[in-house]
Amino acid sequence: xxxxxxxxxxxxxxxxxxxxxxxxxxxxxxxxxxxxxxxxxxxxxxxxxxxxxxxxxxxxxxxxxxxxxxxxxxxxxxxxxxxxxxxxxxxxxxxxxxxxxxxxxxxxxxxxxxxxxxxxxxxxxxxxxxxxxxxxxxxxxxxxxxxxxxxxxxxxxxxxxxxxxxxxxxxxxxxxxxxxxxxxxxxxxxxxxxxxxxxxxxxxxxxxxxxxxxxxxxxxxxxxxxxxxxxxxxxxxxxxxxxxxxxxxxxxxxxxxxxxxxxxxxxxxxxxxxxxxxxxxxxxxxxxxxxxxxxxxxxxxxxxxxxxxxxxxxxxxxxxxxxxxxxxxxxxxxxxx
Numbered sequence: 001x002x003x004x005x006x007x008x009x010x011x012x013x014x015x016x017x018x019x020x021x022x023x024x025x026x027x028x029x030x031x032x033x034x035x036x037x038x039x040x041x042x043x044x045x046x047x048x049x050x051x052x053x054x055x056x057x058x059x060x061x062x063x064x065x066x067x068x069x070x071x072x073x074x075x076x077x078x079x080x081x082x083x084x085x086x087x088x089x090x091x092x093x094x095x096x097x098x099x100x101x102x103x104x105x106x107x108x109x110x111x112x113x114x115x116x117x118x119x120x121x122x123x124x125x126x127x128x129x130x131x132x133x134x135x136x137x138x139x140x141x142x143x144x145x146x147x148x149x150x151x152x153x154x155x156x157x158x159x160x161x162x163x164x165x166x167x168x169x170x171x172x173x174x175x176x177x178x179x180x181x182x183x184x185x186x187x188x189x190x191x192x193x194x195x196x197x198x199x200x201x202x203x204x205x206x207x208x209x210x211x212x213x214x215x216x217x218x219x220x221x222x223x224x225x226x227x228x229x230x231x232x233x234x235x236x237x238x239x240x241x242x243x244x245x246x247x248x249x250x251x252x253x254x255x256x257x258x259x260x261x262x263x264x265x266x267x268x269x270x271x272x273x274x275x276x277x278x279x280x281x282x283x284x285x286x287x288x289x290x291x292x293x294x295x296x297x298x299x300x301x302x303x304x305x306x307x308x309x310x311x312x313x314x315x316x317x318x319x320x321x322x323x324x325x326x327x328x329x330x331x332x333x334x335x336x337x
Contacts, residue, residue, distance in 0.1 A: 014119055018107065021126035025100040028136035037067040038139045039096065045076050045083045046090035055083050056212060057219030071230070075223045078141050080212040081174025085144045099135040102147035106317055109150035113157065115325020125320055131313065140310035145175035146317050153321055156285055165197040169204020176224065177314055180275055180299045184288045187279040233261040233305040251305040267303050274298045289322035 034040070040063045045055035055076045069075075076083070089098035103126070111122035125131055134140040148171040155164035168185065171178045189198050213220045234247045236256040255261045278295040282288040296315035300307065 014111070014123070017123055018104070018126060021107070021132070022100065022104060024132050025103065025135055028132055029094060029096045029100065032137040034096075034139065035067070035137050036139060037063050037069055037072075038141060040067075041076055041078075042082070042086055042095040042139065042141065043090055045078075046087040046095050049083050049087045050091060054212070054215045054219070056223050057216045069231075072227070074219075075227050077223055077227055079174050079176065079224055080208050081148075081170055082141045082144050084208065085174065096136050096139055099139055099141075099143050102143040103131065103135045105147040106143070106150045109147075109154050110317075110320055110324045112154050113321065113324040115323075118324035121320040121324040125317065134310045134313055138310060140313055142175045142177055142311065142314050145171040145178045146314055148174060149178065149181075150317065150321065153285070153289075161194060161197050162200055165200035166204045169201045169206075170208065172201065172205040173208035175314075176228075177296065177299070177311065180271070181292045181296060181314075181318075183275050183279045184282040184292050184295070187282050188285065188288050191283060228304065229264055231306060247307045248301065249304055249307045250302050252307065255305075261305060271299055271303045274302075286322060289318045293319045293322065 041060055044060050045058070048055045048058050057074060058076065059074055060072075060076070085102075086095040086098040089095055089101070107122045107126040110125060111118050135143060148167045152164040152167035152171065155161070155167070168182075172182060186198060233251050233255040234245065236247055236252050238245050238247070251262045251267065274295055278291040282291050293315045296318065297312070300311045300315075
């Protein structure tokens with residue numbers, strides 16, 4: 001078989017598998033019930049936003065008792081980018097359609113990095129069962145930021161730093177987890193003296209966040225920052241709506257053994273040290289991705305008092321992007337992997 005024909009067959013197989021991944025997600029969204037209260041918050045926040053109502057401080061109702069989070073009846077714990085992104089999809093059919101779209105964007109971004117492992121890495125992301133569930137039955141709102149970050153990474157490898165920086169700003173306005181990853185990107189940008197990109201990232205993030213923050217400052221800050229740390233710690237294994245919940249965070253382990261959680265100040269201190277160390281070691285884009293993967297696993301296990309397993313989808317993506325061959329750039333003109 002000639003090289004050109006082999007590539008054509010391979011590309012056809014890739015397109016077929018991507019289509020199968022999309023169909024699997026659509027079927028899961030249609031057939032499987034939502035097993036997280038996230039779906040109900042997303043749906044109602046989208047409707048509120050389309051009606052001109054602030055989703056922060058809004059009263060969320062109709063959430064099944066076995067899925068509801070105690071004390072969260074008036075809390076939208078996600079950043080504005082999530083509500084803005086999902087609102088059009090909720091108007092068309094279902095907010096999970098937006099998460100499915102974000103999933104596909106991540107997969108195709110990994111593929112477009114053009115490394116020797118990019119096709120395999122993309123298919124791994126799109127075809128693993130847990131990624132299907134995290135965009136449908138167990139909706140993971142971090143996917144909105146992940147899609148922006150994945151496209152930004154591709155653009156950086158192609159020397160389009162300004163557009164990439166806009167998308168980094170969107171990612172920052174869409175997920176708190178990205179805040180812990182961002183110092184690594186920031187350190188890389190500052191080392192490369194791309195100060196204009198840092199400015200673009202800041203302006204883009206503020207453009208999405210500030211209108212909501214000023215709309216209702218107290219509700220916004222409580223929902224997106226303070227609420228997470230008011231939740232009671234969980235033991236290592238506890239009963240849940242479906243089976244049991246496993247919480248292997250540092251706080252969960254210590255609380256299970258001693259009955260007393262780890263002070264937030266100590267957990268935050270460890271997180272800050274980890275972020276600073278990873279940032280110092282991130283001298284190019286590949287280092288950012290690899291160090292960021294390790295850092296995010298640390299943050300997920302150290303900072304929260306209750307583990308949400310879908311948080312791991314972000315470091316899973318950064319690892320696959322690293323494996324797919326994303327290269328760094330030292331200036332405005334990037335190098336392809």
